[in-house]
Structure formats: structure tokens, C-alpha cells
Amino acid sequence: MIRFILLQNRQGKTRLAKYYVPLEESEKHKVEYEVHRLVVNGDAKFTNFVEFRTHKVIYRRYAGLFFSVCVDITDNELAYLESIHLFVEILDHFFSNVCELDLVFNFHKVYLILDEFILAGELQETSKRAIIERMSELEKLE
């Protein structure tokens, strides 16, 4: 189960934070800070997994953004690496060559996309096309 997903830039600013477990605000800030410290120091040649408290964080860097997913110890790391990549592809398709600014100014849309992709800490849909179609249907209703 996914415990939280974080998108942070290199300076540590959080661009997206979605928690699937309840945490106090102060705890959330602490978590974001710690995770940022862990991922920003990771070299490209090293593994994409770090142990974080009693869980593990799987992260990948795309341009200036770090996508971090915290999962239970027993989860399949390689699978979550794939899911991070799928999410990035979806964002890329939705925003047409996404950049960090897109994510900042349209953060609410990013959350909505995330909610179509992952629910209750588990993958909801694995087809990029299906998610994009659903988003366009929902946009039409706005």
C-alpha cells in the first residue's frame, strides 16, 4: 500500500503531497523535509530505494522534480518504479510536454489526475488512455 506520494523540486518545495495515511500537519512537514534530504543526495547510479523509518521510499528524478512514493516494506519496489513512470507519462500527455510550472499553476488538476490513477493507496487504472479520456470527460462537465 502506498502511504504517501510526494513531488518535490531540488530546493525542497513540495509541488504535490498526497497522503493515504493520517498524519498531523507538523508530522507531514517533517516527513517532507526528511524525504527531501534522502532523495536529493541520492546519486543517479545508486539504487532508487531508500529505507525511511519503518517503510521504504521509492523515488526517481525527472528533470528538476523528485517523485517519491513511500510504500510498505513488503511491496515490490520495481513495480512502483514503473508506476511512477506511468504517472509521469500521463502528466506528460495531459499537459503536452509537462514542465514544473505546469504542475504549479495547475496543481488542482494534478491532484485530480492522481485521484484517477491511485485510490486508497493502490493502483486504480493502468491504462494511460483510459485515464486521459476520463479526465477529458470530467473537464467537459466543468
Next chain:
Amino acid sequence: MNPFSSGTRLRDMIRAIRACKTAAEERAVVRKECADIRALINEDDPHDRHRNLAKLMFIHMLGYPTHFGQMECLKLIASPGFPEKRIGYLGLMLLLDERQEVLMLVTNSLKQDLNHSNQYVVGLALCALGNICSAEMARDLAPEVERLIQFRDPNIRKKAALCSTRIVRKVPDLAENFVNAAASLLKEKHHGVLITGVQLCYELCLINDEALEYFRKKCTEGVIKTLRDITNSAYQPEYDVAGITDPFLHIRLLRLLRVIGQGDADASDLMTDILAQVATKTESNKNAGNAVLYECVETIMAIEDTSSLRVLAINILGRFLSNRDNNIRYVALNMLMKAITFDDQAVQRHRVTVLECVKDPDASIRKRALELVTLLVNENNVTQLTKELIDYLEISDEDFKEDLSAKICFIVEKFSPEKLWYIDQMLKVLCEAGKFVKDDVWHALIVVISNASELHGYTVRALYRAVLTYSEQETLVRVAVWCIGEYGDLLVNNVGMIGSEDPITVTESDAVDVIEDAITRHNSDSTTKAMALVALLKLSSRFPSISERIKDIIVKQKGSLLLEMQQRAIEYNSIVDRHKNIRSSLVERMPVLDEATFNVRRAGSFPASASTVAKPSVSLPNGFEKPAVAPLLDLLDLDSDDILAAPSSSGADYLQDLLGVDLGSSSSQFGATQAPKAGTDLLLDILSIGTPSPAQNSISSIDLLSTADVNSNPSNALDTLSSPVPPHTATTASTGMFDLLDGLSPSPSKEATNGPAYPSIVAYESSSLKIEFTFSKPPGNPQTTNVQATFINLSPNTFTDFIFQAAVPKFLQLHLDPASSNTLPVSGNGAITQNLSVTNSQHGKKSLVMRMRIGYKLNGKDVLEEGQVSNFPCGL
């Protein structure tokens, strides 16, 4: 347009915030915006609510408090329009979580929305529910969600399935309601619904045994068929990732098969074909393929034994190990640790590769590889492996040296074939990484040295040579100083040379030089100096010719600023001066410490080499999970690289601690002149030593294997420790047990003496919890005792999720019944009772003893208490 409207659109606000150059500017902008928003909230204007909430969410993401916006979310959710609802739910998920009471207010809106005619609205409600619902909401809305699993639109079905996942996680009792619906989802064709359906089934199997049985009987073949279809399916561009159709679905299906097959031989048989197919035909040049293979290997290792499959799995892992991608190697190392438990041979074949990984530049790989190597060590390869590891120790990084040296010491202690080799290796480690070596390790070294009487001469000479070169390694200096003190005469007279040694001339003066250096060096700490002073005293007796010089050194220390040194100097000086007649008998050779006794007394070890349970770690409340070598499951978050106290060849057992805290060795039996060592031990004891109860003759070893499960789930197999724990009878009266909490009931003395009615005891008492045991014996079976445990909450708050676990030594068998409840109301308002029955195979010879661990939630925080019950009435 409202004249008081803030006027700024969302984009403008974001732009303004980004344009701020300093934090103070940003705060000012945010404050202004918040003020505007608050004003608008007060006006209760529906037009801009939408935009205001979006702004609030952005401000929240920046880290500012936004509690005033919570009611806005509720109002938006209650509005009829879809866009408002959408942003309302989004705000709800962002600004609130399940622990806030405000969430309850949403329940009604959620209920209405779940029944809405517009399926998009239903989707919104399911999404919100699935992400943040609390247990009460889950209970209220479960029937709605259940109904929606069968909805006509697949989008709703999949959301309902995942929402149900959360519901059963929060309220496991509701699991039965969802079983049928979940089973029907397994027949879906739509991938999204299928994957969520599989996930739901997986959760249900984990939580509820009957569900597991149901799925096992009815759905195994269906799942296998689905997996087969998906593996063999033609190219589907929509789901294809790197040549594999929907790897996520593969992985989910494999997981479900894993939990179905675990513990059940028939189900496992059915799956072997498909698992073999997946394992052999999946391409592994891309990450997606490797992810599937990894999951497949995990499944193969978890289900019941089919050795050919297992060989296949280990071969795949071997291939992973030589993959250039670090992620793959990391994952392979992890899995190999689990594989060792059932096929040591196969893993041994990869030993060389693993050793290479120890030297890898990546820290996480090094760590994993080191742990794996520790598991791989056996009598045959220990010399080879140790040599490689010590060679690497010389060139490794500082931060890794600690882990590495700890593991080397552990290996050496455990597997050393002969004393000479042991001493040599330890010497090398001390030279390279002395400051990382823990105290009980070098204490053990000294014990071994003192026992190896034929090697005394060799040892002291080797130490002398070493300390000349490596004098900055504190531990080395200490060991050397002690040995030179003890065996100085052997050093000087070249006694006991063994074949491989070069002769070395050491005069008495040289030996004293070394010790003087240890005292006067500025970075020696007080322990070393104190030890050196004792050594000098010994030498003054053994080397009468330079007694004067030694006396001078001692006299100089009389003015030392350290009280300990001053005191010793004065005392030793008076011995040297006026009590020459007793001096020699005072500093006679130390009596050799019996290794067996020493190892028994060496508390605070833990199973560093325990096998991990391959089953995914669901927090089944009363299942006890072995802390794996990976420090991940260690509740106290301690570094797993502490030293394991090795059982010596005399078969002595050692105390194993439930939590794996290194409590340091109790040295109450070390000789009087070994004052320095006793001093350091007591100083280093993190926790106060409980009074060892001399009246008890109970065993000082507690075996983790006897931990009882309340849900004696057959698939939760208690694996044996891979290091053999030989049965042993400790004849020592002093048990050296440690009370982890000072609040433990202080009197180890038993209550009334043996009477047929056994008095009840207070098993444990702390400031917040009291546990009482009352005893009864079933008729006709004197070895068994029924204990009723009563838990009383002494704090002013209620405990929830109350769990009691117990562990007993090997000669006892423990069975725990389920507790009467797991919520413990405040003192006086009720208590929890739990029955246990203990069977004592050494009835009459040994009394009962038990270690307990109690976990509960207090004000939302998890609390853990441990204690030991040693005051059982005798005769039980």
C-alpha cells in the same frame, strides 16, 4: 461582481507568490490573501467559493495553516453543481484527514452523493471515501459501497472496489460482506476493474481466514487462468509496457496467488505451471519485466515447496545479481536473504558475487550484501570470507567500517575454528577499526585469550607489536595493556613461541614504555588509563628490577585530575611501598573466566541471523514477526549491527531479548581486580540492571520460539532461528535478567510458599498499566497451569488496540486465548481479561518465567511496554 471580492484569480495569486523574493514577502502576500478569503467566507458568497478553496489549497501546500477553510469544503460538497462538488471533495481530501471530527459532518453528503444519479458525482464520493474515511464512516457507508461494486459503469466499479479495500482495512469485521462481490470482480475483462478486484481479494484474504478459504476453493483456477491469458495475450498497445501487457496486473495476480498458495499444498500445486511459465518467458531486459520476475520469485518462495521451482527462482536471482542496474541487485540481495532459509546450498554458489557487492560504491547495496554475507558464513568458508572482509575493512569508508567491523566480529566469534585464528582475526580488526568495536566484543576476546593458555605468549607479543603501530585505536590499546600486565613476563622472556613467530626482543623497560604511553597520551580515555595503572601494578610485581621506575609513574598519577586515577595511584603506591609481601599474591595471574559462564552472563543478544517470514507483513496483531537481519522490523529502530553473543563451544545458551536491545554485559562476577572493566560495563549499561533474584533457579534463556500466537494462523509459521540454540541447563543461580522498565514489581521473592491454592500475583505494574495473574490448575494435569491475566488501566485515558504478547523459555509451552476485548477503559471502569495456559515440562524442577510485551494506543499514539514476570509462585 461583489465589491469586496478579492479580485485575484488563482493564477494571479500563484504568480504573486512566486514573485516574492523573500520569505517575509511571501508571508505578507499569503496573509493578505487569507484575510480576503476569510472575509469572503464570512459573507458566505457562493460565487467565489470555488476559487477561494483552490487558493486555500495552494496556500496549504506551501505549508501555512488553513483550518478556517474546512467548513468551506463542506459547503461546497453540499452544493448541487458538479464543479463545486469536485473542488469541495478535493479540498476535503487535502485539508482534512480521518482523525478530525469535522469529517463526520460529511457522512450525510457522502451518502447522498453515493446514491446520486450522476455517475461522476458517485465517482467523486467514492474517491473521497476511499482516501480518507474513518472507521465510523466506513461502517455507515459500507452497504452503499458494496452495492456500487456491481454498478454498470466500470469506472465506478473499480473505485468501489478500492474503496472497499480501505473499508475492510479500517473495519476488518465487515470483510465477510464483500467476499462475494469481490469474487465476481475476478471475472472481469476490463483491466482497471480486474486489477482493483484482485487487490480487494488480496486484502480480504489477508484480513479474514474464511475469505481466504473461500477464494482458495472457488477462485484459484480462475485467477490462474486470468494470469495465463494475460501472459499469453497478444500485443495490446493500451496496456503495454516494455513488451509486457499490463505488468501491474501480472504483479497483482501473482500476489494474490501467493497469498492463496501459502500454506496450502494443493493450491500451490495448481500454480506451479503458470509460475514456471512466467518465470521462464518473461523478458528481463527492462524494469517492467524484472518487476514481474521479482514478484514471481517472491511468490515461488512463499508457497509450498516444489524444489524445481525454487531452483528456478534462485537462478533468476543469481541473474539479477549480475545485472548492472543497482535496483535489480538490491532487490536480488533482499530476496536471497529469504532464500537462505530453505536452500542454503544454492545461495552459497553466489557467494563470490555477493562478496563483490559488499565492495559496491552504493551504500544500500553494501549494507544488504554485508547482511547476506553474514548469513552465508559457515564453518567451511569462514576463513576465506573473513580474510576478504578484513582486507576490505582496510579500504572501506569510515561510516561503513562500523557495520563491517561489527559483522566481522560476529562472524569470527561464531565460527572460529581455533583460538589462534580467532585471536589473529580480532587483532587485525582491532588494528583497523578498533574504535568501532563494541565493549562486549573485546571483553569476549579477553576471555578467550585468558582461556587459551598456550597462546598467552604469542598473543601478548602480537599485541605488543600491534600497539606500537596502531596506538590510536583505543580498544586495541586497552586489550594490549591488559595482556601486557597479565603476561608481561611471557613477553619479555619470549615464552611460548609458536612456529610462525619471529623472535622479538622486548625488554621490561619497553613493556613499561608502552603502558606509560597509554597513560600519558592525551587522547586516552579514563578507562584506558585506569587499566594501564592496574597493569603497571601487576608489572611491578612481575618485573621487580624496574619496580622503581614503575613506582615513579604511579606516584606521578597521584596528582591526576581524574578521581579514579588518583585513588588508584594512591592505593597502588601504598601496595608497592609498604605491602611488598602481599603484592605478588595480589597480582597473581587472573583466574581464568569460564567461557560458558561468561556467555550465559552476556545478556542482550538477539537473533541477528533470524530468517525472515516471507509472508507479507500485515500487522496481524498477535502474530510475532522475527526481526529480520534488515533492521526494518525492529520496533525500537535500533541498528541491527550489534554483536550477537556467540554460544561458545561448550554449548552454553544465551539470553535473547524480545526487542534486541544490546543491554551490555553484566559483569558482576568479574574478579575484584578487574575493577576497570566492571566500571565500564556498569557505565555502559543503558538500562538499570534489575536485582537478580538469587532465590530463583530459573533458566536465564528465553526462547523466541515459544512466543505464542493468539490467532494461531497455520500459515504464520514460526521459523526456527538459523543459529542452533542447543538445549542447556544453566546452573548459575544468578539469572542476570534485566527489567526493562523500572516500574516492574520490585519484589522478585515469591508470595506465599507452595500451597495448593496459588496466590495471585501482580505480574507487572507501571504508571499506566497493571497486570494481575490468578492461577488455577486443571485437575489431573499438574504440569499445566491456567492463568487468568487481568489488565487494568491506571491512566486517565482509554487504551485502544490493546495487545498482549508473551514469550517463555523452551521448557515451557504457552497458549494464549483471545482477550475479552482490546479496548481498555480508564481505571475502575472495566478491565480486559485474557486466559493463558502454560505447560511446564520441567514441573517441579524449574519455575515459570515469562516475558511480556504489551502494545496499545493512547491518544492516538502507539505505546509499547515490556516486562518480565519472575515472581510466579513456585510449584507451578
